[in-house]
Each structure stands twice: as C-alpha cells, then as structure tokens.
Amino acid sequence: MTRIFNFAAGPSAMPLPVLEQAASEMTDWHGVGYSILEMSHRSKEFMGIYRETVEMLRELYGIPEEYEVMFVQGGGHLQFAMIPLNFAVGGIGNYAVDGVWSRKAFNEAQKIGEAAEVACTELRAPRQDELAVTDGAAYLYYCSNETVNGIRYWYRPEVNVPLIADMSSDFLSQPVDISKYGLIFAGAQKNFGPAGLTVVIARKDLLGRAESTTPTMLDYQTYANFESMYNTPPTFAIYISHLVCKWLLAEGGVKEMERRSILKSQKIYDAIDNSDGFYYNNIEKRSRSRMNVVFNLKNEELNQLFIEEALQKGLANIKGHRIVGGMRASLYNAVSVEAAEALADYMKAFAERHS
Numbered sequence: 001m002t003r004i005f006n007f008a009a010g011p012s013a014m015p016l017p018v019l020e021q022a023a024s025e026m027t028d029w030h031g032v033g034y035s036i037l038e039m040s041h042r043s044k045e046f047m048g049i050y051r052e053t054v055e056m057l058r059e060l061y062g063i064p065e066e067y068e069v070m071f072v073q074g075g076g077h078l079q080f081a082m083i084p085l086n087f088a089v090g091g092i093g094n095y096a097v098d099g100v101w102s103r104k105a106f107n108e109a110q111k112i113g114e115a116a117e118v119a120c121t122e123l124r125a126p127r128q129d130e131l132a133v134t135d136g137a138a139y140l141y142y143c144s145n146e147t148v149n150g151i152r153y154w155y156r157p158e159v160n161v162p163l164i165a166d167m168s169s170d171f172l173s174q175p176v177d178i179s180k181y182g183l184i185f186a187g188a189q190k191n192f193g194p195a196g197l198t199v200v201i202a203r204k205d206l207l208g209r210a211e212s213t214t215p216t217m218l219d220y221q222t223y224a225n226f227e228s229m230y231n232t233p234p235t236f237a238i239y240i241s242h243l244v245c246k247w248l249l250a251e252g253g254v255k256e257m258e259r260r261s262i263l264k265s266q267k268i269y270d271a272i273d274n275s276d277g278f279y280y281n282n283i284e285k286r287s288r289s290r291m292n293v294v295f296n297l298k299n300e301e302l303n304q305l306f307i308e309e310a311l312q313k314g315l316a317n318i319k320g321h322r323i324v325g326g327m328r329a330s331l332y333n334a335v336s337v338e339a340a341e342a343l344a345d346y347m348k349a350f351a352e353r354h355s
C-alpha cells in the first residue's frame with residue numbers, strides 16, 4: 001500500500017483507520033449479509049448508525065439539548081440560500097465578509113431577501129469593533145475559517161442577534177461553545193466525512209420561521225421534524241462520518257485536535273517566516289488559518305517545480321486555489337503532525353537549493 005501525505009482542501013485526507021474499517025465491512029456490514037450501501041435508511045441498523053452519529057457529535061462539541069443536529073444535502077452552497085430563507089424573514093441578514101466564502105454567502109442572501117455587508121476586510125478577519133450590526137438585523141453571519149484565503153477568526157463575535165457561522169473548514173478542529181450560536185453549519189468533506197453531507201446545528205426556537213411558501217426541503221423544520229429523513233439521506237456519507245466521530249473520540253476529541261492543529265500549522269508558518277522572504281504569507285498574524293496555510297514563493301517561476309518535486313516526495317495537493325494562486329497546505333484533522341513536518345522540511349530544503 002502506498003499512501004502519501006495529502007494536503008487537499010476538500011474533499012481531503014481521511015483517517016486511515018476509518019478507510020480500513022469501511023473497506024473491511026464493505027461487502028457485509030456487521031454480519032447482516034449485505035453492504036451499508038444496500039441498506040434501507042429506515043432500517044433499525046441504519047437508524048442506529050444515524051442516532052449514534054448525532055450522539056457522538058453532541059458529545060464532541062457538548063451540544064446543548066436546545067439545539068437540533070441536522071444532516072442536509074446541497075453542501076455549503078445550499079446553506080447560503082437556506083439561511084436567509086429561514087432566518088431573514090422580515091429582517092436583514094448581516095454579513096461580515098473577509099474572503100471568498102463569506103462573499104458568496106452574502107451575494108446569495110441578496111438574491112433572497114434583505115442583506116447588509118457589515119464588515120469587509122482583506123487579508124484578515126474583521127475585529128469585533130468593526131462588526132457594526134444594523135437596526136433590524138435578523139442575524140450576523142460570518143465564516144470562521146476562509147478556506148481559500150487562509151483566514152480565521154481568532155475570536156467569537158459577540159452580538160445581540162443570533163450568530164450564524166460557516167464552520168465548513170474548521171469543524172471539529174477546536175472546542176466551540178455552541179450555546180453562543182443561533183446556527184452553525186459545515187460541509188462534511190474536510191473534517192467530518194465524504195462530500196454530499198452537510199451538518200447543521202441550530203437553536204430549536206429559531207426554526208419554523210420560514211414563509212409558508214418555502215419549499216419543504218429548504219425549511220430546516222422539515223429536517224428537525226423527520227430526524228433528517230424526510231427524504232433519503234446520503235446514507236454512505238453518514239456511515240463514514242459515524243466512523244470519523246468514533247475516531248475523533250478515540251484520539252482525544254476536539255481539544256486534542258486543536259492542540260495538533262496549532263502544532264501542525266506552526267511548523268508551516270515557521271518554515272515561511274524563517275525563509276528570508278523565499279516564501280511569504282500576507283495574512284495578519286492573528287488571522288492566520290490553522291486549517292489552510294496559504295503561501296507564495298517570491299520567485300513565481302519556481303511554482304511548478306515546487307509542486308512537482310513535492311509530489312515526488314509524497315506531498316500531494318499543495319497548489320493554491322485558482323482565485324488566489326500560490327500554494328495552500330490544508331491541515332485538517334486527518335493530516336498528521338508527521339505530514340506537516342515532512343512538508344516543512346521539504347520547504348526548507350527547497351528554499352536552500354533555490355535561494
């Protein structure tokens with residue numbers, strides 16, 4: 001078996017024990033005589049998997065009873081629409097924009113209802129005092145980690161309206177006080193499982209406010225009423241996320257993931273900052289993402305060689321997003337400290353050879 005270090009931004013590295021277990025029970029799940037792929041979502045076996053996944057999520061984040069955990073399809077992009085459809089009714093969705101994904105969410109909200117951009121920053125997250133919530137605000141929306149730009153909020157905004165966060169790329173990577181939020185969501189394909197599944201955690205009393213004309217599948221209340229099974233859910237994705245939750249609990253949970261994230265990202269940032277300008281990262285220091293480390297080579301002509309030689313050394317998918325260019329190393333939970341060390345060592349050696 002040849003597995004290399006995978007720094008992809010999403011879909012991204014999965015914990016090896018999860019892949020191995022899924023492979024070993026692929027044709028016959030726990031002696032039922034058929035695969036999980038062939039199992040009814042209404043069977044007691046699958047309902048067991050589903051309910052345990054929700055329970056493990058509750059345990060990992062300490063999710064209070066007053067919160068609903070829902071599994072939705074349509075990715076982060078559908079959340080960009082569902083949030084205003086469900087929460088901006090009669091009010092103004094407030095958006096803090098500091099990168100590609102919060103910009104997209106704001107644009108979508110403008111198509112649906114009233115939306116205001118309350119902060120707009122580049123190369124950093126806005127500070128608390130820049131978040132000027134409007135009169136009549138229905139919520140404040142922000143993206144806790146901008147995957148493309150490599151920017152994270154180093155704090156949780158404090159506002160007197162429901163707080164909504166896109167946590168797609170830092171989900172389960174650090175403790176979060178869920179009780180401070182109206183809603184958080186995350187596409188699974190970075191830290192939680194396969195693409196095709198989106199987790200939504202929302203305060204129950206905020207649900208059920210959508211207009212009566214809202215399509216059934218776009219109303220969060222439908223997911224709450226039917227344990228996310230009004231229609232057929234992405235069963236295989238939920239099953240894999242179940243294995244990921246087990247792995248996370250066995251590894252020490254979100255506190256341990258945070259410790260590792262700090263360590264891993266520090267290794268790459270050190271390699272950048274100690275390179276005498278061979279590599280650079282322009283993000284304000286406290287806003288630097290721990291999940292997606294973006295950087296550039298001063299000599300852009302070396303970009304292709306840097307990527308090719310990295311791959312030869314077993315370091316895959318470090319090319320930056322096409323919008324911002326340069327490099328990006330995504331260091332999600334399944335990316336080991338050893339992988340980050342290998343990349344940092346490679347960066348140092350490459351810089352020495354080409355300086």
Ligand SMILES: Cc1ncc(COP(=O)(O)O)c(C=O)c1O
Nearest residue numbers: 075076077101147166168169187
């Ligand atoms: C922070 C963030 N939000 C939203 C999205 C969009 O997710 P999807 O492609 O699942 O719609 C992404 C995708 O990478 C993301 O990183």
